[in-house]
Amino acid sequence: MIIKIVNHLHIYYKVLIFVKIQHGMMKKDREDSLIKLAFCIAKVRIKSTASASYKNDSEKIRNF
Numbered sequence: 001m002i003i004k005i006v007n008h009l010h011i012y013y014k015v016l017i018f019v020k021i022q023h024g025m026m027k028k029d030r031e032d033s034l035i036k037l038a039f040c041i042a043k044v045r046i047k048s049t050a051s052a053s054y055k056n057d058s059e060k061i062r063n064f
Helices: 002-023 028-063
Strands: none
């Protein structure tokens, strides 16, 4: 679970850096808002994957 979170954040951080380089966004406020946006997206993704894996685990336990 923790590894999944790290992977998600790593991917979004790469995207952030790419976007920053592409648009030359070196202003602090824009940078912060991009980081916040990426974390929000990552949280949503993590919640959906976490709930999916939780359901699978509970199914396995029930079937056991």
